[in-house]
Amino acid sequence: MEKILTSFIDVEAPHTIEVARAHGVYDGLKKSIGMDRDELIASFKASGLRGRGGAGFPCGVKMSFMPKDPSPQRPSYLICNADESEPGTFKDRVILEKNPHLLIEGMMISSYAMRCSCAFLYIRGEYGHAARVLFEAVEEARKAGFVGKNILGSGWDCDLVVHRGAAAYICGEETALMDSLEGGRGNPRLKPPFPAQAGLYGCPTTINNVETLSCLPYIVEHGPEAFAAIGRNERNTGPKLFAVSGHVKTPGVFELPMGIPLMELIEDVCGGMLRPDKKLKAVIPGGSSVPVLRAEECQDLPLDFDAVAERGSMFGSAAVMVMDETTDMVKVLARISHFYAHESCGQCTPCREGTPWLEKVLQRIARGGGREGDLALLDDMAARMMGTTICPLADAAAMPVRSFVEKFREEFEYYIKHGRSMVSAG
C-alpha cells in the first residue's frame, strides 16, 4: 500500500517545511482554498473517514454540525486532540514528531472547511520533543503563509496555537481538554451542550484526532474515492496507524490499510511472537480500555471498527497489545486498574469511588489475599460503573475488568484459591 501518513518519515529531517513541501505537503491546502466549503465537507463524508481517536465517528458528519455562518462574537474553533494517552497508544507521536506539516495542513484544511478563525493543537505534557517540533513547524508554516493572516492570499485568517497539557489522561476527553485549554481544571463537561453548540470558550468547536486530520490532505488531493478504495469495506476506509507493543519481535507503529487481519499484523508485519516457543495468549486490540481477546478470538479478525466490535471488543485507537502465555493476566489487570484509579478526575461518584475500589480488590488478589466472592463483586461493581458517569472513563476502567475476569476466569480463581499465579506455577 502507498503510505499516506508516514510516506517520508525515514528521510533526513522530515519535520522541516522544506522536506515536507518537497514531498507534496501543503498541496492539498492550496487546492482546497477557494473550493466550496460544503463540497469539501461532503467529500470528507464520501471518503468514509472515521475518527481515529477511538470512537470512529464519521469525520465529515462531525464537521457538518458546525455553523455555516459563525459570527465574530461566537467564532468557530477547531481543536486537534494530541493528548494521546491511552496506555498502549503511541501512533500519533509519529506524525507529531516526524510529519508535523501534514498535520498542520490537515488542520488548516479542516479549519477552512468549517470556517474556523483559530485552531488549537492540544498536546500531552509528556510529549516534550513533539511539542518543540510543532512549535517550530507552526512558525515555519506561518512564515510560508499557510497559517495566520490572509492564508495563501485568500483573505481568510486562521491562527494555530499549540498548547501543552499538564499530563492528565482525562484531558484527552474532549470537553475536559477544552477546560484545560481554557486554563481550568480538566473535568469532562456535561452534555448537552455538545461541542459543536458550545465548546471551547462557549463557542462552536470541533475536536479531532491527529491521525484523522492528517488524512484530510490526501482526500483533497486524490479525491474521496481514492481514500475509500483503501481498507476493507466502505465503512472502514483509508490508511490506519497501528501501534503494536508487547510480545512481538518488532513492535512499533505501522501504517497499513484499515482491516488488516490481526494475525497478519502479528506474524508478518511484526515478525511473529517475541519468543517463538511461547504461544499467543491474549491481545488487547485498541488500547488498555477495550475488552481483551483470547488467542482463539484473534484468528481471522480484520482490524477495523466494525469487525473488532463484532468480536465483542473495540478497535479504539488501534493500540494492539500482544501477550504470550507467560503473561500473568491478574497482574496485567491490576496494573490497568491502577492506571484508571490514578487518572479518574473524581467528579462522578461511580468512577471516583469505583476505580480505586476495583484496584484495591485486584491488588489484594494479586498479593495472594483473594477471597471467595471477589470475582462476582468485581463484575457487579464494573457493571454499575458502566454508562453511569459524565464521560466514558468509568467504562474504560470497567470494560477490561469484566472481560479479563470473564475470559481468564481460571487464572483469577487460581489466584484466589492458591494465593499465587497459575502462570508462574506452570
Add this chain to the structure above:
Amino acid sequence: MPTITINGRELTVPDGSTVLQAAHANGIDIPHFCYHEGLSVAGNCRICLVEIEKFPKPAIACNTVVSEGMVISTESEKVQDLRRGVMEFLLVNHPLDCPICDQAGECTLQQYSYQHGSSLTRFEEEKEHGPKRRELGPHVLYDWERCIKCTRCIRFCEELPGTGELGLFLRGVRSEIGTFPGRPLDNPYSGNVVDICPVGALTLPEFRFRSRVWFLTDVPSVCAGCSRGCSINLGVLRNEIYRITPRTNHAVNRWWICDEGRFWARKIREQGETRLQGARGSSDQVVGWSAALDEAAAVLSSAKKRRVRVLASPRATLEETWLLAKLASGPLEGAKVHLPRHERGEDDEILIRKDKAANRLGAELILESLCGGAQDVAELEEALLNGEVDLLVALGPGLAGPVDGEKAPLSAKALARAGQIVAIDAFPSALSEAASIRFAASSWGESSGSVINFAGRVQQMESALTPQGDHRPAYMILAELYDRLSAEPAPAPAMVARSISGDVAALAGINWVDLPASAGQDAEGFDAAVQACRPTGAAAKMIAAGWKL
C-alpha cells in the same frame, strides 16, 4: 408546555423544565446530592439517574430537559439498582461516623442510605483517610473523609458572592475541597456552604459538637440585622439559640442568609452581661416596674405636649410602633414624632442592606397613617440643643441587639439638654445612659411581632426564648404606659394586627392569621418596591436559573 409521563402519570410541565424539576413540582421525589435549585447544575453525584424511553443509557434527571412525549421511569428495578450502586460507592470511603457527626439527623447521605441503600457493605479494603478538621475560613471547617465532592460549596462561592474562594484540588478519590494560598473562605455569605453541604463535611465551629440537631426546635423568625429581613429558623434548645439557619423564602432571601445574621444570636449571647435590666425611675425612691411605670405615666401626662418629642425606632416591631404611635397621637397628641436611621456600609447586590433596621418601612407606614409622618432626627437634635424639649419618649437603638459602637442618632450633648427622657431599650446606648426613666426591654428572639422589609414584605416572628433577665417585651411596657394614660386598655399583642390593618391602608389586605406559617405577604402597593429588591447581575442570573419552575 410539553406533556410527559413519569411512572405512568401523565403530566404537563413548563417548557425548559428538567426532569428533576418536573418530578419535584409534581410530588415525585428523585434523590439528589449535587443539585441545588439555587445553583448551576454539576451533574456529578449520579444519584438522580433515571430511565427515559428511547435513551440509550440512564440519564441524570437534573440536566435532562423534558421534551414532548418523554416517558420517564424513576422507580424501575434498574433505577433502584443504580441508586443502590451509587449509594454503595458513596459509602465506600465514607467514615460512617454518624454518631459524632453534626449533620446526623439532617444528612442527605443518611436519608438516602435508609431509603435507597443497603444495610450491608461489600467493601473490605482499607478506607481512604484524610484531614478531619481543616479550616477553610473563620466560619467553616472541612472534613475530607465525609465529603462526597458534590461541589455545591464551590459553586455557591462562585455564583452567589462571586468570590470563588473554594476549588477542587487533586484528582480522583484524593480530590478535596480547598482554598487558594492566602485566600481563605471569608465572604459575607460563607456560612451558607455549611447549610447546603448535603453531608457533614462542612461544619460551623460555633455549632460543632454542641447539640444533636433533633433536639433543636426550629422557631420561624425574621433576622433583625438589616432591612432585608431574611426569613430564618432559630434552632432552640433549653432556652438557648444554638444556631440560625435560613428559611427558604423566594420573596425575601431565597435559600441564603449572610454571616452577620447567622451569628446574630451569638452576638446577643456574648454581650448578655451588658444588657439592661429592670425598670429604673428618676430617683432611688422609685423601686420596681409598677412604680417606675407610674412615674413615667405621670411625667407623660403632665408634660406640655408641644414640648414633648417621641423617638420611634425602625428596629421596633409593627405592634410596638403602632402602640407608640397611639400614645403619640392620643395622650401625647401634639408631640412631634421622629424616626432615626441606622446605616452602615452599602447595599450589596445579594441580600445585605445598608439600612440596619428590620422594620423601617413598617415604622414609616404606621407613623404616616397615625401621626402624619415622622420627622428627621436632625431636627430633634437641634430642638434638644436649643432646649426646646421638656420630655423625650424614646424606643432605643438597642432593641434588636447590641449597638456595637454604631453612630448614635442623637449626640450625648443634645440628650443632656432634654428635660426628661423616658426610654425603652434592651442594650445600652447613649440614649439609655441619658434616660431619667428607663425600662429594660426584651431583645430579639424573646418577643414576637411583625416587621415589614424594605420591599414591602410583611413577616411575623415567633418568640423563641423565654426572657430570663428582669426585662419585659417592649410592647408590654408600652401597653402598661398606655393603660395608665388612656381610657381604653391597649389591645393584647395578638389582637393588635387587626387594628393595624384598620389604621394603615397599605396593610388592609394582610392575612395575619397565615403569616407565621407562610413566607410572609406583600403589603399592597409595594409591587414596585418588591421589583426593586430583585438583585441584578450575577446573582440575578443565578436566581433566574433557580426560578425556572
